[in-house]
Amino acid sequence: MITPRTLKGFRDYLPEVMIPRESAMQTARTVFRRYGFCPIDTPALEHLDVLTGKGSDETDRQLYRFVDNGGRDVGMRFDLTVPLARFVAQHIGKLGTPFKRYHLAPVWRGENTQAGRYREFMQCDFDCVGTQSVASDIETLLIIHDLMTSLGFERFKIHINNRQVLTGLLERLDLVEQTLPVLRSLDKLPKIGVEKTAAEMCSAAGVTPDQAEQVLKLAACEGTPEEILAQLPAVIGDSETAVAGIERLQQLFAGAAAAGVPAERLKLDVSIARGLDYYTGVIFETFLDDLPKIGSVCSGGRYDNLVSTYSKQSLPGVGASLGLDRLLAAMEQLKILPAVRTTAPVFIAYFDGDRLDAYLRLAATVRAAGIGAELYPEPKRLGQQLKYADSRGFRIALIAGGTELAEGRCQVKDLQAKSAEDVAYTPEQPEQLIQAIKRMLAS
Amino acid sequence: MITPRTLKGFRDYLPEVMIPRESAMQTARTVFRRYGFCPIDTPALEHLDVLTGKGSDETDRQLYRFVDNGGRDVGMRFDLTVPLARFVAQHIGKLGTPFKRYHLAPVWRGENTQAGRYREFMQCDFDCVGTQSVASDIETLLIIHDLMTSLGFERFKIHINNRQVLTGLLERLDLVEQTLPVLRSLDKLPKIGVEKTAAEMCSAAGVTPDQAEQVLKLAACEGTPEEILAQLPAVIGDSETAVAGIERLQQLFAGAAAAGVPAERLKLDVSIARGLDYYTGVIFETFLDDLPKIGSVCSGGRYDNLVSTYSKQSLPGVGASLGLDRLLAAMEQLKILPAVRTTAPVFIAYFDGDRLDAYLRLAATVRAAGIGAELYPEPKRLGQQLKYADSRGFRIALIAGGTELAEGRCQVKDLQAKSAEDVAYTPEQPEQLIQAIKRMLAS
Structure with a gap:
């Protein structure tokens, strides 16, 4: 060794x-x-x-x-x-x-x-x-x-x-x-x-x-x-x-x-x-x-x-x-150095272990809109995933379980303001989600 | 040696x-x-x-x-x-x-x-x-x-x-x-x-x-x-x-x-x-x-x-x-490599040796609009300067002598299309010049 x-x-x-x-x-x-x-x-x-x-x-x-x-x-x-x-x-x-x-x-x-x-x-x-x-x-x-x-x-x-x-x-x-x-x-x-x-x-x-x-x-x-x-x-x-x-x-x-x-x-x-x-x-x-x-x-x-x-x-x-x-x-x-530990602003929780394809599609959609997004690689407990997202300094977390995905919804969570909103999202109509992310990033 | x-x-x-x-x-x-x-x-x-x-x-x-x-x-x-x-x-x-x-x-x-x-x-x-x-x-x-x-x-x-x-x-x-x-x-x-x-x-x-x-x-x-x-x-x-x-x-x-x-x-x-x-x-x-x-x-x-x-x-x-x-x-x-030898698209000729300050102001104005600009460092013959601009692959040359500067004009030359237009320009009202450059760069 x-x-x-x-x-x-x-x-x-x-x-x-x-x-x-x-x-x-x-x-x-x-x-x-x-x-x-x-x-x-x-x-x-x-x-x-x-x-x-x-x-x-x-x-x-x-x-x-x-x-x-x-x-x-x-x-x-x-x-x-x-x-x-x-x-x-x-x-x-x-x-x-x-x-x-x-x-x-x-x-x-x-x-x-x-x-x-x-x-x-x-x-x-x-x-x-x-x-x-x-x-x-x-x-x-x-x-x-x-x-x-x-x-x-x-x-x-x-x-x-x-x-x-x-x-x-x-x-x-x-x-x-x-x-x-x-x-x-x-x-x-x-x-x-x-x-x-x-x-x-x-x-x-x-x-x-x-x-x-x-x-x-x-x-x-x-x-x-x-x-x-x-x-x-x-x-x-x-x-x-x-x-x-x-x-x-x-x-x-x-x-x-x-x-x-x-x-x-x-x-x-x-x-x-x-x-x-x-x-x-x-x-x-x-x-x-x-x-x-x-x-x-x-x-x-x-x-x-x-x-x-x-x-x-x-x-x-x-x-x-x-x-x-x-x-x-x-x-x-002089404290003018931004304390960033991540290069992408958006964190995507891998919530439902059976829906990896849906999360991959969600991540691809966000990236296609010019917004960096990291997908957590394992379907661990949500609390553990969000702890990771916090420690890395992500701005926004996207959270959707099987139910939300089936109903065409996704939660957009502002990790700094600690606020969240539910937004309509399907792979075919992602516009509302992208708008919500952009709004939150600009605020 | x-x-x-x-x-x-x-x-x-x-x-x-x-x-x-x-x-x-x-x-x-x-x-x-x-x-x-x-x-x-x-x-x-x-x-x-x-x-x-x-x-x-x-x-x-x-x-x-x-x-x-x-x-x-x-x-x-x-x-x-x-x-x-x-x-x-x-x-x-x-x-x-x-x-x-x-x-x-x-x-x-x-x-x-x-x-x-x-x-x-x-x-x-x-x-x-x-x-x-x-x-x-x-x-x-x-x-x-x-x-x-x-x-x-x-x-x-x-x-x-x-x-x-x-x-x-x-x-x-x-x-x-x-x-x-x-x-x-x-x-x-x-x-x-x-x-x-x-x-x-x-x-x-x-x-x-x-x-x-x-x-x-x-x-x-x-x-x-x-x-x-x-x-x-x-x-x-x-x-x-x-x-x-x-x-x-x-x-x-x-x-x-x-x-x-x-x-x-x-x-x-x-x-x-x-x-x-x-x-x-x-x-x-x-x-x-x-x-x-x-x-x-x-x-x-x-x-x-x-x-x-x-x-x-x-x-x-x-x-x-x-x-x-x-x-x-x-x-x-595969010839998909752009043949660029310059990092700024705009070349500014240093035409009238007594007007360095005017050219510096012009360059600062173009850069402030988010457009890279190189000012030739010596008031050499215009032909020599344009030859340099061509060899480096600049897209646009800005040319203004003492007369043009006094009259509030500047020539904008497209070095690839070999065309040129005269545009109104004063340090206080540079908008028309900036628009002309942006138009030419986009064409």
Whole structure:
């Protein structure tokens, strides 16, 4: 006998968790498709050299890698961005540009397990490859906003920045070489405050106190996007890169307003650097007003060259990744997750053991009207069947014994309101029953 | 520079293949939910001892296995049935019975690659666990039928048998010990014919010529289900097991008829044994009338005890597996696969470079009406944009330059009919435009 168990850091999804998860994934697909993004899929396993050295030392260390039966070094994908780069480099001639794809698939990382972190999780990415147009930056923002509202969130903020603003400032301060350590220090600002950040910038990045002050002056810009955009030129000076970044930010906020995104859901945050050397243009992070501590639930941005390790072609792109499992945990915490344990609203009791055919016909009739229906498989006691129906969360139970069936009747029971009505029903004339079910479902 | 490539036996799914694949998966989910089946998910990786020895020597040999960074022996799942058994044994107290689940997920097998066979493929399973009722056998059949018609197939046959009929015959002939070699020979009947099958049965299974003749007499029963069911008692004799099997087959055909399954789509085929020692009751195989050679596209049956290796509890079940990738290949061959390369029907040309906001507003308006719309990201030449729209297969293009926008007009172009009309449009009064798009999409 083998003990049934999952691997450490892995989890099973039972129906009560998988039903809302599947529904959220379907919502995401619907949003992506609304903007003309197309689905793709790539293998879980890749040649090891395709995966290593593409993320960070950490992702290399966390990689699930092995030698397959054919002696090949292989690895399980740790994100969907590296496979996208490989995919685009391999197929771009056939795909054409702009290439807009979404990809929902599991990824694997051998992380140290901690609360809410798993070694297998669902990634939900979308990217537009092959254009540098600000229209794609704006579209990315619109999709993030649409994803959040379509999933049922109202109180959230999308933080926006453009890496060119920071890059421009560092150019002017002659700190381009120290970009990485400067940004790494800057990322700690929300946690350790201005003074400690300035000190660390001097010690770790080797900048002067004056330079640190100027970098931190940028991060201190606050207010509405218009106010910040008005302050920036004074902080940045005449850096061409920064001016271009400021202009793109202006276009981004104007475009979002034109497409109807409420201004209060957007925040210009010139201190976020996200991903350090990865992003080159706009950057997005999304925070829930009611659960800011869980971190960004949808992040992304623009990168200059996706495929540089696989191809000489230059392909810019912009996109983002939805933290699906994190969002589902948040929905549960905020109690906006519907507690459904069934996928069909109607339960049909198998009441009279000799009339299975009649119940099968009844179930087929309800389903033909576009309403999901589950028929209990055994003619057990009605009380036991209704207990099952209650525990699964069905909305409606249809109950008919031999007498009712013979007399052309069926009881329609609202399992939530605990009310019931008797309705005329024969297989030839099911209309009244279907109407009664629809009425009850709509109430 | 690393050459972008996939592993041997693995494949990328480009949008033109992934769009219909995703749509078929969604159709399958819709069908499963219509019968009250719930989604679950399990990890791609399992403890090695959970996976080995559960399938065949072949699946053991094909297993992707390795030692993870924590020194654990792990394997990638090769089907969804073994993980279901582990899952049910682990969670049955919480799940309760009947437990009806569906599971769509990739599985991995290091098979020798050949035409159309991949080392990673999508499984699409549904099972009802915890009841022996014939109502569940019937429901399994209904779902197979519903899956096939919902996916667009009309010409197919579901072959049905019940292993109890064969088992009963073998009991009467005192051949229970030789069940496996007898069935293995019987499985070759369609390929090598009666005489050679009889000869092999004698040599490989050690049965007498008379016993072989009686087994083959069973396989020779032909006609409508009623005709075969009438012939069977004479062939089988008075085996209790066989009589029970015959009765369940009668109930199955009666139930299918009651639920409205056309009789011509069902075939009672008492020679199919499928899976040898795995199934214990009803067996299903589904063949396309127009492509019989691709083999069964949806197969399954009833098994006595799913969880025996993980738990002492006895849990019978019945279910089937849809061969999604095989069916998609068939749909392509039969030309019933829609050639769509876009997920949104409407293309919006970015015509006047200074009016991005107006196009963003237009796109938002179309999407708010529930119609997917893609905005071209760059103000390139109109000809180039329309060429892109054509190549992607959009249905409709919206074209408006600065003049049209100023005058409150927009051109609606039917890219398939090559016709166009000018429609009044302003962001404040978009109704006429939306109506024109809906009309064109419906035509």
